[in-house]
Amino acid sequence: MSLIRWSPTRDLAAWPSDIVEMQREINKMFDNIFRGERDESFASSSWVPAVDIAEHDDEYIVKVELPGVSKDDVKITLESNILTIRGEKKQEKETKKENLHRVERLYGTFQRSFTLPSTVKSDKIDASFRDGILHISLPKAEESKPKQIEVKVK
Amino acid sequence: MLVRFDYPRTMNSMLDELFATDVRPTRSVFPAVDITEDEHVFQVLAELPGVKKDDVKVAFENGVLTLSGERKPYQIPDDARILMNEMRTRAFERSFEFGFDVQSDKISAEMSNGLLRISIPKAEQAKARTISVK
Numbered sequence: 001m002s003l004i005r006w007s008p009t010r011d012l013a014a015w016p017s018d019i020v021e022m023q024r025e026i027n028k029m030f031d032n033i034f035r036g037e038r039d040e041s042f043a044s045s046s047w048v049p050a051v052d053i054a055e056h057d058d059e060y061i062v063k064v065e066l067p068g069v070s071k072d073d074v075k076i077t078l079e080s081n082i083l084t085i086r087g088e089k090k091q092e093k094e095t096k097k098e099n100l101h102r103v104e105r106l107y108g109t110f111q112r113s114f115t116l117p118s119t120v121k122s123d124k125i126d127a128s129f130r131d132g133i134l135h136i137s138l139p140k141a142e143e144s145k146p147k148q149i150e151v152k153v154k
Numbered sequence: 155m156l157v158r159f160d161y162p163r164t165m166n167s168m169l170d171e172l173f174a175t176d177v178r179p180t181r182s183v184f185p186a187v188d189i190t191e192d193e194h195v196f197q198v199l200a201e202l203p204g205v206k207k208d209d210v211k212v213a214f215e216n217g218v219l220t221l222s223g224e225r226k227p228y229q230i231p232d233d234a235r236i237l238m239n240e241m242r243t244r245a246f247e248r249s250f251e252f253g254f255d256v257q258s259d260k261i262s263a264e265m266s267n268g269l270l271r272i273s274i275p276k277a278e279q280a281k282a283r284t285i286s287v288k
Contacts, residue, residue: 067268132203132268
């Protein structure tokens with residue numbers, strides 16, 4: 001018999017949103033209790049966007065799901081191979097509580113960091129928004145590209 | 155395989171899962187929807203990142219608004235190596251009932267920046283009025 005470690009955050013998508021909301025509240029509660037021990041950056045995130053990362057021959061492509069986030073509210077930094085994306089999803093306008101019928105979108109600050117497997121040309125990083133997805137292209141530095149060497153057989 | 159129960163370690167690994175070392179994206183219903191109203195219209199905002207407008211259908215029938223469609227996978231070159239894949243591609247359908255009179259022929263919808271914005275104007279008789287007392 002094998003034991004499977006309990007993972008409270010697994011498969012949340014399949015849960016009704018009330019439970020997801022409850023989970024979020026519990027996380028927030030723990031968040032407050034353990035704040036002193038946790039790294040500052042994570043504590044300041046109120047939600048976590050989904051990310052895809054692909055490695056191509058000559059670049060890394062990072063995609064971040066940020067629907068409705070303005071490009072002015074996103075900051076991308078690279079520091080010794082650690083890529084950090086942070087920002088804020090803002091509510092478009094203040095709406096009186098009695099005029100809100102449903103609020104499922106998550107608002108507030110977010111931050112994610114990734115260690116890239118190899119060095120990139122930091123001055124050639126390019127980022128743009130398409131359909132609510134932030135695309136970041138990070139060209140690899142020359143020394144980290146795969147090299148093909150032809151060896152002649154005599 | 156059985157592992158001996160080790161309370162402090164189990165507790166730590168549970169905390170690890172909840173917190174920093176293993177960050178997971180916040181999951182919610184898809185698409186997440188906000189519905190607000192003002193004096194004249196209901197506004198529906200649905201988060202549909204990576205969805206093309208041709209892949210979304212908006213219908214309004216008998217006071218029920220239905221959003222349906224599909225989030226399709228994007229193209230990745232064959233030589234690319236996936237290092238992280240958290241975005242989900244899927245078909246979706248959600249319905250919302252409006253218990254007010256609305257002008258269903260004046261409903262408009264537009265997509266921008268991954269947000270679908272639907273405006274549903276209220277019918278004249280559904281708007282708040284003050285009635286003068288004679």
